[in-house]
Amino acid sequence: MARKLTGSAELLERAQRVVPGGIYGHMAPGFLVPGEYPSFIARGEGASIWDVDGNRYIDYMCSYGPIVLGHRHPVVEAAVESQRANAFCFSLPGPAYVDLAELLVEKTPFANWAMFAKNGSDATTWATAIARAHTGRKKILRANGAYHGVAFWCNPAQAGITDEDTANVVSFEYNDLESLTGAVSKHADELAGIIVTPYRHEAFHDQELPVPEFHSTIRNLCDDHGIVYILDDVRCGFRLDLAGSGHYYGTEPDLSCYCKALGNGYPISALMGREALRGAAQQVFMTGSYWMSSLELAAAVATVNELERIDGCRRMREYGIRLRTGLARQAAEHGLEVRLTGEPGLPFMTFADDSVFERAKLWCAECIRRGVFFHPSHNWFLTTAHGDAELEATLEATEAAFEAVAQKFRA
């Protein structure tokens, strides 16, 4: 168990000289357990990653979502290879652009059209602009604390953001129908759109599935008041249901935003919408240097088709249930109270009485030492490459990790 992390430490020291903070954004080392986690990953294959010192880990973060079929999936890589042989970044789109739009429209019951970008933020921001163009109104209603990206209107930090940037954003409490209907009553005539995630999955918080009437209430409020219902499916998309997480929960939105799992690591996001919003979508001007690039579009076609072929969402769900069952049993056996929350394909575990994530960090540190990469304060992600061998090795590591937490924290 003598794990070397010197290669990571050296690279981090070099990074700290030439990058503010060394590693910025959601990957900043402070979000994990400094000293215990590697800082740089060199290689991936299936459900495993190797850090720059050669240590192997079973990957439960999956690049915070993008890897859904496993690293280096042969079907996706073959599609990319084939596109690369012809080049991919042109002054006009290629056939893969039409193929992907048709495929997504076919899979998505509510949607008549698709558009592509690069970041999840691009898609959520684009959606708000289309809602505004369509309604002629300004305000966007969102849940307090929900993460919709880093554009100025939704940036989770305050530095560099002005009051004007968020002047048209109002909020309510996720899963609180009174708060929701209250916010809509208060702002109804000004509301262009309501944007929500399929369930509550922001970091530093237990996940919460939507209460039964949550999405249908939003749907009804939007219909009653002419508001555009925007589903931010960036994180859950293609892990719950290929028809979209709105479909999964039984209520279809007007616009939905995809990213992450769509391209199995190749950078792409997508916005999908109803026929009624086609005109507004044409009026809003959004574009980027690489948004039509066939490489990522071809990767996405292959990813979605493969997820369908192997019934990927069901596979991840089943693995997630087995993982959750194992973790719950181990925790109980060690007399530890844990909360296992969210959909099984995006599992998360917190400890009771652990407001500053002390127990979670110790548990994660013990896991990473044993070759399992969890996150103490952000939901995890599965792939279809997680199988019996991964589950067994994982539960062996987590058994020891629970034991360590029990040793340190049990009364």
Place this chain on the structure above:
Amino acid sequence: MARKLTGSAELLERAQRVVPGGIYGHMAPGFLVPGEYPSFIARGEGASIWDVDGNRYIDYMCSYGPIVLGHRHPVVEAAVESQRANAFCFSLPGPAYVDLAELLVEKTPFANWAMFAKNGSDATTWATAIARAHTGRKKILRANGAYHGVAFWCNPAQAGITDEDTANVVSFEYNDLESLTGAVSKHADELAGIIVTPYRHEAFHDQELPVPEFHSTIRNLCDDHGIVYILDDVRCGFRLDLAGSGHYYGTEPDLSCYCKALGNGYPISALMGREALRGAAQQVFMTGSYWMSSLELAAAVATVNELERIDGCRRMREYGIRLRTGLARQAAEHGLEVRLTGEPGLPFMTFADDSVFERAKLWCAECIRRGVFFHPSHNWFLTTAHGDAELEATLEATEAAFEAVAQKFRA
């Protein structure tokens, strides 16, 4: 010369069903010459592209900038191949992240650090946030008409954008020092940053090189008033000078934004800055699912090194001068008045008395029929793969195109 475009037409018809407008953003067919240009490109190699009907064109748009070494450049593709063999999109960065940051910092005289994103808009928007965090002020000064991306603060269209989104953006006239100093005097204590392109290169306009005192005046105003000088080098970067277009024009900014040519088609953008702004850069929270992905970072390392090895900027400049000389001579021989503007590596030509680009569109249509892909109303781009054969074939096509314009428009 019977060129078939039926494959493009069929794909466009399919696209129009499943994508608002068929093809959106800067690639929308209306910006070219409908009926004459293909709508879909299938393949690229060096300085050539082939549309989906198999027609070959010498590429003078280069994907609106990203392709700088030519399509499928072997050195870039080898770096990508090598990274792909190990996978590339992880929950932490890989070594290529440090390699690229070090390389860019080494090449860029003013900069001490680099950060990476996906879109040009990401970089310009991030820069304004850092300027605000650093100064504690709100306003951004920009040139009227300049294109800095599609974020709400700089989106060139109005649909979906609110007054509040642009409430902190003030403007001046590019190359007009009186307008510049006037704007700074008026807003000095509120100005967080001034953002400018190295020269004026917005679409539908002749390009204008900076007047000699332009950048140094901005530099002095920024120094005098504690304003952050942001250079939007998204379009010119790595085509004028590997040390940055600020360096090329003799005045260094505080922050600079790169995209396009940085990755030879692989999707990446970068923000670079001075030591004094490192703290503000750490405070601002910007991130994206794919921003640390090693594939694009490895492509960028290879692209920048190859551009240096072959003195790519000089090559593009020399080709551009030969192209410009040829076009000027041909126009004169046909009695046509043209303006050839901008830096030779990003050439552009307009006709006199052509406010609605009628002559330009006819000229471009005649060129595309003969296998040369120009743009009637947006600056063009060169690559280091453009050589003698391309120049000869191009000038043969443009000779015929000038003849056609002369036939139709000569008094």
